[in-house]
Amino acid sequence: MLHSRISIRLLLLLCLLAMGAGMARGWIQYGSLLAELKGKPLAERGRLALDGRACFLATAGRAVLRRERAGSGSLAGPGESDTGNVWAWAVETEGALIPDARIFLNIPDTRFYYLTATLWFPRRVEVSVRPGLIRDQATLEAVIEAADPARWRELRERGFTHLVGLEGGSPRVVALTESSVSEGRP
């Protein structure tokens, strides 16, 4: 009985030491991240925070993902740094939009839709002229409508002020003005 109690205490002491070591490692991680974030502008800090290679917080809580990536030798998954880029682009673009803009998003990607819908709020971001159920990537793809230049006038007449699409793989905002609508290009 006494022996078992002593061994349990010893085991718990080891556990406490392990927790202490983990706490000390946390100080190093948070201290380094704080130094990395210091002095950087908002967009850079956001990009850094979403980069799985540079920021341990980007994969916090994702045990299997971390293990898979550790196995593949890379801490960032395909497209992960893209999320940081989308976030930074949305933050940088926000200032160029008029306060009551209504934006037609023509990119079938939840990262663009979810992030711009919040970051540009209260401006409305829509992917279709008809209301549709969007709860994930599949439903977004089912709802989104094409917005080729032939439809720009219709979109403008429906109250949209801007169109966001991809041009050469990069996001681009087009103001739906009378001239851009007539010419079918920005």
Add this chain to the structure above:
Amino acid sequence: MSWRAGLALAIIEALGALTLSLVHSDLRRVGLASKLGLSFGLGLIALAVGLFCASWCGLRPSLGLGLLELSILAGAALIVRGRRLASGWMEKPAGPEAAMGDRAHRWMEWALVLAIAATVILAGFVGLREPLVEWDVLAIWAHKAKVLSHEPVRSSGYFRDASKAYSHLDYPLLWPLAMAWVWAVEGPEVYRGPSALDGIKVLTPALLAAFAACFYGEMRRRHPRLPALVFTAVLLSLPMLLSQSVRLLADVPLSLFALIAFARCSAWLESGVEDDLRLAGCFTAGLLWTKNEGMGLALVLALAAAATLGLAAWRRDGQRWRAAALWLVALPWAAATSWLFFRLDIPKLHEDYGSRFSASALLENLTRLPQVLLLSLDYFGDWEDWLVLWPSLAVVLAATVRTWTRPPICFLALSFFLTLGMYAVAILVSPWEIGELMEMTANRLLLQLAPASIFLAAECVRRGGVWPRNEVAGSQRV
């Protein structure tokens, strides 16, 4: 951090302090750390209830609304508590003390205080420097916060907008209202611009400090200073708690509320002091206002309390049953009525776990149980997020079975196992692929349970004689 952001936090703290004064009949029995931590938690709850009702009446969050609520609570506290209001906050109780108070103990205590403070400060500063980036927080909680800042719930089209179903239209609004409050105090148009992404992060250090204070306060009521600090350091060493606090996930306030609700209910079952029961009831209301899982946690708390009451020596004491029914069931749900009533009208366009909790759904999906159990090992044994918390808890529980199977401590153990079971069932009946779902949710669900689990472990250690006896000498304060 701007002075306006500091003002937003100070008003939350003041709202909570006044609520605490109203709920707790004798604050002289509550330690200062506990008072400060509990005040922040209660402040968040009082603020959410007040701002939601105002929003329902057509008002947006504003500094004026917060000050109005503060005045009402101050008036009520003065009327109810009178002169005792100030004295209750000034005096501090003596907690259990170690019989052996030598110099080495003092050094250890100071080292632990410094370690806890360093953790809160470092993670808090990272929280302040890192903007709001987390996918779920932006898509769900911050989106709702922006909607609430822009328009009252009464006239908002958001709650019926199918194109925003991904943001879970029916999720409770305590955390978004806290965000909207901070933005409102920082400036009426702050929520519109990019500065909102930095300004809101003031909640991180406040939440972490409140967590540390609350946990230490709850520990200190039962333990001498050194073990209370050891267990608080264990909590603050958890990478999952720190990371999710920095990223402002709603699971953090939920786990804070769960900790207090379960700890105070356990104290009431033990001592019968109604102040504890009232606090448990207030934080149960907080659970209902924070996340949908909060409803499950509130149910678990009521069931476990009823089971423990049934086993206790005073099981035939009708007054205790009535008090439990009033404070653990009737009042929390009544406090959440406005939200629950509003929620009835919100279409269920995303997952609807409520309708999937049935015996037939469970039986249909029972074949997935081995997969859930196997995958859960990935999370329970995950060093990166939990260090060795869950294996340590398993060791403690295995070593103290005779302790935690007896009332009143069986309440905490029963709550722990019922909550785990509830989450397992939720994962089983979910329509999603199990591996993907667990990767997204398992650690967050465990976070909701982790602080209360450390509290349970500490109780088992104390009562099971695992900690040296001379460390737990002294009387327990109520």
